[in-house]
Amino acid sequence: MTTMDATSAKHAPEPARGRLASSLRGFVARAFSTNIALSGTRIRLIAFVFFSLYCVIAGKLVYLGFKPDPANLRRAAAAAAAAARPDLLDRNGEILATDVKTMSVFAEPRRLVDKDEATELLTAALPQVDAKELRERLASKKGFVWVKREVTPHQRDEVFHLGLPGVGLIAENKRVYPNGPLAAHVLGFANIDNAGIAGMEKYIDGQGLADLSGAGFSLTPQDLQPITLSLDIKATQALRDELAKGVEHFKAKAGAAAIMDVNTGEMIATASMPDYDPNTPPDVHDVNLINRLNVGVYEMGSTFKALTIAMALDSGKVTLNSRFDARGTLNFGRFPIHDYHAQNRVLTVPEVFTYSSNIGTARMALGQGVEKHKAYLRKMGQLTRMRTELPESSEPLVPKNWGELNTATIAFGHGLAVAPLQAMMAVGALLNGGYLITPTFLKRSEEEAKKDAPQVIKPETSEAMRYLMRLNAEIGTAKRVNVPGYFVGGKTGTAEKVIGGHYSKNRLFTTFMAILPADKPKYLFMTVMDEPQGLPETGGYATAAYNVGAVTGKLLERVGPILGVAPRPTPALPFPLLAKQGYAFANTPAQGGGGH
Amino acid sequence: MTRYLNIAVILALIGSAVYAYTIKYQTAFRAEQITKTKLEIKAERDAIAVLRAEWSFLTRPARIQQLSERYLDLQPLTVDRLVVARQLPERAARVDAIGDKIETLGLGVASTPAADPAKAPTTPKSKTKAAGH
Numbered sequence: 029m030t031t032m033d034a035t036s037a038k039h040a041p042e043p044a045r046g047r048l049a050s051s052l053r054g055f056v057a058r059a060f061s062t063n064i065a066l067s068g069t070r071i072r073l074i075a076f077v078f079f080s081l082y083c084v085i086a087g088k089l090v091y092l093g094f095k096p097d098p099a100n101l102r103r104a105a106a107a108a109a110a111a112a113r114p115d116l117l118d119r120n121g122e123i124l125a126t127d128v129k130t131m132s133v134f135a136e137p138r139r140l141v142d143k144d145e146a147t148e149l150l151t152a153a154l155p156q157v158d159a160k161e162l163r164e165r166l167a168s169k170k171g172f173v174w175v176k177r178e179v180t181p182h183q184r185d186e187v188f189h190l191g192l193p194g195v196g197l198i199a200e201n202k203r204v205y206p207n208g209p210l211a212a213h214v215l216g217f218a219n220i221d222n223a224g225i226a227g228m229e230k231y232i233d234g235q236g237l238a239d240l241s242g243a244g245f246s247l248t249p250q251d252l253q254p255i256t257l258s259l260d261i262k263a264t265q266a267l268r269d270e271l272a273k274g275v276e277h278f279k280a281k282a283g284a285a286a287i288m289d290v291n292t293g294e295m296i297a298t299a300s301m302p303d304y305d306p307n308t309p310p311d312v313h314d315v316n317l318i319n320r321l322n323v324g325v326y327e328m329g330s331t332f333k334a335l336t337i338a339m340a341l342d343s344g345k346v347t348l349n350s351r352f353d354a355r356g357t358l359n360f361g362r363f364p365i366h367d368y369h370a371q372n373r374v375l376t377v378p379e380v381f382t383y384s385s386n387i388g389t390a391r392m393a394l395g396q397g398v399e400k401h402k403a404y405l406r407k408m409g410q411l412t413r414m415r416t417e418l419p420e421s422s423e424p425l426v427p428k429n430w431g432e433l434n435t436a437t438i439a440f441g442h443g444l445a446v447a448p449l450q451a452m453m454a455v456g457a458l459l460n461g462g463y464l465i466t467p468t469f470l471k472r473s474e475e476e477a478k479k480d481a482p483q484v485i486k487p488e489t490s491e492a493m494r495y496l497m498r499l500n501a502e503i504g505t506a507k508r509v510n511v512p513g514y515f516v517g518g519k520t521g522t523a524e525k526v527i528g529g530h531y532s533k534n535r536l537f538t539t540f541m542a543i544l545p546a547d548k549p550k551y552l553f554m555t556v557m558d559e560p561q562g563l564p565e566t567g568g569y570a571t572a573a574y575n576v577g578a579v580t581g582k583l584l585e586r587v588g589p590i591l592g593v594a595p596r597p598t599p600a601l602p603f604p605l606l607a608k609q610g611y612a613f614a615n616t617p618a619q620g621g622g623g624h
Numbered sequence: 625m626t627r628y629l630n631i632a633v634i635l636a637l638i639g640s641a642v643y644a645y646t647i648k649y650q651t652a653f654r655a656e657q658i659t660k661t662k663l664e665i666k667a668e669r670d671a672i673a674v675l676r677a678e679w680s681f682l683t684r685p686a687r688i689q690q691l692s693e694r695y696l697d698l699q700p701l702t703v704d705r706l707v708v709a710r711q712l713p714e715r716a717a718r719v720d721a722i723g724d725k726i727e728t729l730g731l732g733v734a735s736t737p738a739a740d741p742a743k744a745p746t747t748p749k750s751k752t753k754a755a756g757h
Contacts, residue, residue, distance in 0.1 A: 123680040129670040199670075206681035265685030513703045585703055595703045 110200045110222035114232065114252035116215060118261040119296075119471050125215055125229070125306075127201040127222070131184040133175040137166050139194035146192050150175055153186040177220055178202055203229075205306045211264050213319035214257070214298055214418065214469055217306035226312060228257065228469060231417045256471045258294035263287060266586045268299040271555065274579035275301045278560035278570070284320035284448060285555040285579070287587065290456040290543070292477040293465035296551065296591065320556065321452075323420045325445040329523030329572070331455065331539045332441030333389045334493060337381055338458045339404045340392040342489040348377050348611050352388040360433045365390055365440075368522070368571075369505075381496045382504030384520065386440040393439035394432065401435045407484050408454040409464060410446050417469050422447050441523055442531070448539065452554050455519075455541050457484050458493040459549045491605045495614045498546035498602070502617065508577040509542045509553075511584050513595025515602065517546035518580070520572035525559070535559050538572035540580045544593060547602035551591060555580045 216227020224230035340346035380388030425445035497517025506518030521539035566574035
């Protein structure tokens with residue numbers, strides 16, 4: 029630039045034009061003469077040259093300062109590369125999801141010398157890359173484009189040895205799920221940029237992780253605290269295994285199972301069939317792969333009878349000794365309510381429960397009235413969308429015009445469709461002493477869980493419900509879960525599915541709830557199946573006791589030891605509150621039988 | 625005199641320059657080492673992450689179940705096989721059957737001194753061992 033100025037000064041407009049030109053010529057002549065008297069002019073010239081030089085430099089600096097940032101390769105690569113995510117651990121510290129480093133190939137199209145040659149060489153080294161598409165990408169004017177994400181070590185070496193200028197390798201984080209489909213619906217999955225797409229992965233992004241990486245903080249795995257979930261991976265494996273076997277055996281369309289700690293609301297294990305492997309993310313819109321526990325809504329059938337009986341007992345109008353007429357049918361205009369195990373006599377409350385009497389529970393709900401029934405179900409969280417950490421959830425299907433008939437049918441679990449996990453929360457509240465605890469997938473303590481949990485029913489009612497569940501396992505429809513040594517209680521539920529506006533006799537949705545142990549409630553087991561089939565060994569029956577009941581029985585026996593539940597002799601006084609109220613019969617083992 | 629002083633000062637200057645450069649190069653060397661070690665630590669951490677992932681992949685319950693079903697005769701643990709320690713029967717009183725036999729044979733106590741744990745030779749304490757070294 030110096031020479032430029034000097035020459036422009038030297039070759040200033042030669043033809044003399046006016047005073048300016050002649051004075052300039054004089055200035056130049058004086059500057060380059062050797063006359064010592066003129067050194068002052070020379071010094072001024074030098075000063076001028078240096079001054080203009082510094083002006084140019086300063087100008088350039090200002091220009092550079094205002095120029096938009098030239099695409100910094102390192103930054104572009106860091107922004108494009110998959111960010112680190114915290115590990116997900118199970119409650120015992122086993123890894124459920126973690127990051128591993130993989131290499132990805134990128135290119136800087138502006139620095140590529142020969143784009144055709146580069147395309148040819150790269151597609152030879154990376155056969156999965158489409159040549160035409162790659163050529164288009166390399167032809168773009170971007171500073172940074174991906175050639176291929178997540179290459180194998182062998183491919184990485186090959187690309188490295190090509191030695192193409194403008195083609196580079198960068199380490200990226202890849203999310204791996206070592207347990208494959210285990211608890212896949214809870215974990216969700218992350219996409220190729222390591223952004224959470226579903227499940228807990230999406231939840232932790234919502235907790236500020238996405239904002240941090242979005243703001244340009246490149247997080248290292250050391251910055252991220254692992255997140256401990258409530259799941260127990262060994263119990264989850266046992267659960268999924270038994271459920272998968274059950275779904276296959278009974279040729280069900282779908283199934284789901286879960287274990288919840290009723291005192292903390294922690295989900296210990298969950299499974300939903302069919303499921304998927306989060307390592308190869310599935311189509312998120314495939315309705316077949318939804319989590320049946322919290323996305324699917326179903327009419328829960330007789331499981332709801334537990335809710336109805338608890339409502340009746342809690343109101344104080346009904347006691348365990350109350351009797352309900354279950355003779356014949358209960359008619360609502362053209363709509364008759366039958367009993368599946370019809371006894372055609374007057375039943376006590378425990379009998380209503382163990383024979384799973386539709387008429388008895390319908391009468392109980394009608395005794396409370398429509399408004400009270402509605403308010404009670406709202407209090408139990410059955411009429412509003414339940415929100416857990418999982419981003420996926422469903423609104424319950426509540427009848428628009430809720431009349432007496434609705435109350436009568438909802439009393440035994442038809443006409444109100446809820447997510448199974450929602451029903452589980454309510455049943456958990458019936459059993460744990462009356463605290464409605466929203467299920468969680470994060471580890472938490474009992475104090476934390478009960479801090480905000482409303483007391484929805486009295487502790488005595490809760491104990492009566494545990495007694496009824498226990499009785500049902502001893503002599504009722506839940507005998508299949510009566511594992512000796514474990515003081516188990518259970519309730520079956522069989523709902524007829526609505527097909528084309530009518531309840532279908534042979535398309536069933538079966539549910540099973542079991543509490544372990546019934547005197548000091550800890551674990552609530554739930555198994556549901558969509559359209560299980562009757563088999564020769566079940567006498568063609570497809571009701572809950574034969575399929576989900578059998579599965580839950582096996583599950584209890586298998587998972588009990590894993591969860592550290594020790595067998596013990598039958599407790600002498602399992603239900604002290606009931607004994608105080610004068611129901612001495614509750615504490616003696618039941619004899620005889622009913623149901624199947 | 626001044627000349628010697630000059631020489632000394634020049635030597636001191638050269639010496640300090642050499643020293644300063646040594647420090648500078650050492651610093652550069654150390655800085656390089658730190659960078660290298662940091663990279664190594666990062667590589668090790670990545671390797672640990674891979675190994676951890678691999679470990680949990682290989683010990684995933686589904687795989688263990690499959691392997692045990694195929695190669696082991698073990699049965700799943702059932703509830704009736706679990707017993708609380710308190711429920712175990714009391715241990716019977718210790719009977720020295722051999723001693724009794726010797727007694728009945730008349731080879732009595734006199735010939736074999738009773739075992740006295742206090743007199744038994746013991747291995748030297750680690751403390752004295754440490755002192756010896």
